[in-house]
Structure formats: structure tokens, C-alpha cells
Amino acid sequence: MDKLAIIGGRPLYGEIPISGAKNSALKVMAASLLSDAPLKLLNVPRLADVDMLLRLLEQHGAVSEFEGSTLTLHAKDIISTEAPYDLVRKMRASFNVLGPLLAREGKAKVSLPGGCAIGARPVDLHLMALTAMGAKIELDEGYVFAEAPDGLKGADIAFPFVSVGATEHAMLAAVRAKGTTTIENAAREPEIADLANCLNAMGANVSGAGSSTITIEGVAALNGAEHAVLPDRIETGAYIMAVAATGGELTLKGARADLLGAAWAVLEEVGIDLEELDDGLRVKRAGERCTATDIVTQPFPGFPTDLQAQFMALMTTADGVSTIKETIFENRFMHAPELGRMGAKISVDGQTATVRGVARLKGAPVMATDLRASMSLVIAGLAAEGQTMVNRVYHLDRGFERLEEKLQACGALIERIKE
Numbered sequence: 399m400d401k402l403a404i405i406g407g408r409p410l411y412g413e414i415p416i417s418g419a420k421n422s423a424l425k426v427m428a429a430s431l432l433s434d435a436p437l438k439l440l441n442v443p444r445l446a447d448v449d450m451l452l453r454l455l456e457q458h459g460a461v462s463e464f465e466g467s468t469l470t471l472h473a474k475d476i477i478s479t480e481a482p483y484d485l486v487r488k489m490r491a492s493f494n495v496l497g498p499l500l501a502r503e504g505k506a507k508v509s510l511p512g513g514c515a516i517g518a519r520p521v522d523l524h525l526m527a528l529t530a531m532g533a534k535i536e537l538d539e540g541y542v543f544a545e546a547p548d549g550l551k552g553a554d555i556a557f558p559f560v561s562v563g564a565t566e567h568a569m570l571a572a573v574r575a576k577g578t579t580t581i582e583n584a585a586r587e588p589e590i591a592d593l594a595n596c597l598n599a600m601g602a603n604v605s606g607a608g609s610s611t612i613t614i615e616g617v618a619a620l621n622g623a624e625h626a627v628l629p630d631r632i633e634t635g636a637y638i639m640a641v642a643a644t645g646g647e648l649t650l651k652g653a654r655a656d657l658l659g660a661a662w663a664v665l666e667e668v669g670i671d672l673e674e675l676d677d678g679l680r681v682k683r684a685g686e687r688c689t690a691t692d693i694v695t696q697p698f699p700g701f702p703t704d705l706q707a708q709f710m711a712l713m714t715t716a717d718g719v720s721t722i723k724e725t726i727f728e729n730r731f732m733h734a735p736e737l738g739r740m741g742a743k744i745s746v747d748g749q750t751a752t753v754r755g756v757a758r759l760k761g762a763p764v765m766a767t768d769l770r771a772s773m774s775l776v777i778a779g780l781a782a783e784g785q786t787m788v789n790r791v792y793h794l795d796r797g798f799e800r801l802e803e804k805l806q807a808c809g810a811l812i813e814r815i816k817e
């Protein structure tokens with residue numbers, strides 16, 4: 399397993415290009431199964447998760463061509479409606495092939511998904527939505543067996559709480575269902591509107607995406623289309639926190655302020671200067687240290703759970719005491735003891751972490767436990783005195799494109815050790 403060796407304490411200066419959003423790319427890729435015509439996707443990040451989903455789509459019958467960041471997927475014929483355990487277990491988003499397969503072929507057998515081990519992560523809301531649309535669903539031996547021989551039908555779906563994946567899954571199924579579907583209490587993450595834009599470019603009729611109520615008029619077939627994936631707001635936030643932790647100044651090319659939601663005000667509040675440019679953001683820490691503040695993770699537009707770990711890394715050296723409350727996932731503080739190895743003062747009580755800022759962290763060997771937790775350790779390592787060795791970096795390869803290269807170009811001493 400590869401490791402990352404980081405010598406910390408150097409400010410970051412330069413430009414980092416922000417990649418397309420992983421969590422949008424994966425869903426629009428799944429949409430390719432809905433049409434027998436080619437879907438051309440621009441700004442697709444080259445990540446382990448993208449490769450894994452590509453393998454899954456190919457075994458369903460999609461033919462792919464990846465050139466630079468342009469990915470063309472053509473699912474002319476579906477040759478298998480089964481998504482096997484080995485291709486679904488590592489990644490949450492792969493479960494979203496179920497809806498398109500069901501909508502197009504009337505049946506599917508899909509393994510229950512994996513993804514970051516940050517909580518129990520059931521799929522009951524996904525199945526609730528598909529059942530409401532008329533699918534017959536059974537669970538057996540870790541697989542979902544679903545059938546809709548007469549096709550899916552539009553339905554009124556009211557989610558009891560917000561789920562990004564279930565909202566997207568309901569949209570992916572409803573675009574080819576007969577009649578109208580309404581989704582109440584829909585997730586409002588920017589990736590939802592991005593998926594809707596892609597589906598509409600393919601000839602679907604989705605309105606309201608980005609609000610809590612989404613309406614979908616089903617159509618009989620979808621066409622080919624071209625769609626550019628929106629920039630990754632989590633990668634953007636992570637590099638903002640990196641330069642705020644190390645000092646220096648970064649230009650994040652392609653980053654969009656409007657995608658940061660409530661995080662924008664929090665970042666300004668802790669003492670980060672954020673300037674909007676024509677094509678990106680310029681970022682630097684205003685003073686010698688950031689100041690502590692309290693955050694609560696919430697669905698968009700609230701502070702994102704996917705930036706919680708990186709924010710905790712930043713708060714370890716902030717001036718004062720901050721509290722961080724995680725409300726989305728029940729097991730998403732695994733980075734706290736690892737940051738503790740580097741001298742951070744963090745105590746966890748249930749879903750709240752209290753961070754007492756220290757003047758400086760010290761490098762140490764640490765273990766990456768999940769994707770965003772891994773990035774928090776990289777940020778801490780970049781800011782710390784001495785060497786940090788981040789073990790198990792395969793998590794990072796799932797979600798941060800060309801991480802070492804982007805950081806090295808801005809002066810970071812970070813190197814991958816292949817094992």
C-alpha cells in the first residue's frame with residue numbers, strides 16, 4: 399500500500415486547477431445507461447472511483463473512450479443487468495446503476511454498496527423511492543433483486559430526511575417512468591442540479607433540482623448529449639483549508655464560490671481572505687493564525703460533512719477552542735485520534751468534537767481511515783513541523799485527482815512512496 403511522506407512547515411504559493419466533482423461525475427456516468435446513444439462528459443476527474451464505475455458500466459454493456467478529462471460512454475445495448483459485489487462493494491455511487499437498469503430493462507440485480515466506512519449507510523430510502531414507482535424489490539444474499547416488467551410509473555415521493563444518493567437515484571429512475579414524479583424533501587446539493595442538467599440535455603424533463611421539490615415528467619427514451627461536470631466543491635474547500643493552515647497564497651482555478659454554501663462564511667469568519675476571480679478564487683490566511691469557531695454539518699447549503707475532517711485539521715492550530723458537530727454520519731471522527739498523534743488536542747463526545755488550538759503540530763506516522771479523513775491528515779502534515787507519513791493513501795486516490803502533483807507545484811514537500 400502506498401504512503402505519502404510530507405515535510406511540513408512550508409507555505410503554499412501558486413495555482414491549483416480544480417477538477418470536476420467526483421460526486422457529480424459518478425452520477426452522470428450512471429445516467430449513460432438510460433440511453434442507447436453516446437453521452438459525452440467533459441471535466442471528468444481521473445480517480446479510482448471513476449475507474450471502478452467505468453468497469454461496472456462496461457460490464458453492463460457501455461463502451462467507453464477516455465481522452466484527457468473527456469469521457470464518452472455509449473450503452474447501445476445492455477448486455478447484463480447484474481452489478482456484482484466486487485464492483486459495487488468499494489463505492490457508494492455504483493448502487494445508482496439500479497434505477498437506470500430498472501427503468502431501461504425492467505429488471506436488475508445489484509449488490510448492496512460499500513463506500514467510506516463513516517456510518518451504517520443503509521439504502522432504505524433508495525428502495526422506498528423505487529418501490530413507490532412500482533418496482534418489486536427483494537433482498538437476498540447481499541443483493542437487491544428488482545423487477546418492473548411493465549415499466550416504472552411516476553409517483554409522489556416524500557423523503558423523511560434528506561439523502562443525496564436517494565434523491566439522485568429517484569431522479570435517475572423517474573426520467574424514464576410513465577407519468578409525473580414529485581420528490582419532496584429532496585437534497586439540494588449542487589451535484590443534484592448538475593445531474594438534472596445532464597438528464598435534461600439527454601431529453602429528460604426535470605424541474606426544481608436545487609430546491610426541496612423536484613418534478614420529473616417521464617419520457618419514453620433519452621438521447622445522447624454532451625455535459626460538463628461542475629467543479630469539485632470539496633476539493634476546493636480542502637485546498638482553501640490547506641493554504642489557511644500553511645500560510646501562503648493560492649489561486650484555485652475553476653473554483654466557484656456559489657458551490658461552497660455556508661462554508662464560505664465560516665472560512666471568512668476564521669480569518670481566510672477569499673477573493674472571487676473571473677475563473678476561480680484567490681485564497682490566503684489573513685493573519686498569523688486562524689481563529690476558532692463552531693460548526694455543525696448539515697445538508698447543502700449547510701456546512702458539508704465532506705469538509706468536516708479538513709476543517710478539524712485547520713482548527714487544530716487555530717487560536718481558541720472550536721466545536722465541530724457531525725449530524726450526517728454517525729462514525730465520521732476517525733481522523734481525530736490520528737490528528738492527536740501529531741499533537742492536536744481534540745476530545746470527542748458522541749457527535750461533537752472539541753478542538754483546543756495549539757501553536758504548532760508535529761509530524762508523525764498516521765493512518766488514513768477514509769477519503770476526507772485522509773485529506774485532513776495531509777493538511778495537518780503540510781502545516782506540521784517535521785515529517786508526517788500518511789499510510790493507506792488509496793483512500794485519497796478515490797477522490798483527489800493528482801494530489802501530490804498539484805501540491806508540489808505550489809512548493810509542498812510531498813512524495814508518494816510506492817510499496
Ligand SMILES: CC(=O)N[C@H]1[C@@H](OP(=O)(O)OP(=O)(O)OC[C@H]2O[C@@H](n3ccc(=O)[nH]c3=O)[C@H](O)[C@@H]2O)O[C@H](CO)[C@@H](O)[C@@H]1O
Nearest residue numbers: 421490491519520521522523524561562563564704726727
Ligand atoms: C458518492 C456520493 O455522492 N457521496 C456523498 C453522498 O453520500 P450518500 O448519498 O451516501 O449520502 P446521503 O445523503 O444519502 O446520506 C445522508 C444520511 O442518510 C442516511 N441514509 C441514506 C440513504 C438511505 O437510504 N437511508 C439512510 O438512512 C445515511 O446513512 C446518512 O446518515 O452524500 C453525502 C452527504 O452529503 C456525502 O458525504 C458523500 O460524499
Ligand SMILES: C=C(OP(=O)(O)O)C(=O)O
Nearest residue numbers: 490491513514704769770
Ligand atoms: C463519503 C464519500 O464518498 P462515498 O459516498 O463514495 O463513500 C466522499 O466523497 O466523501
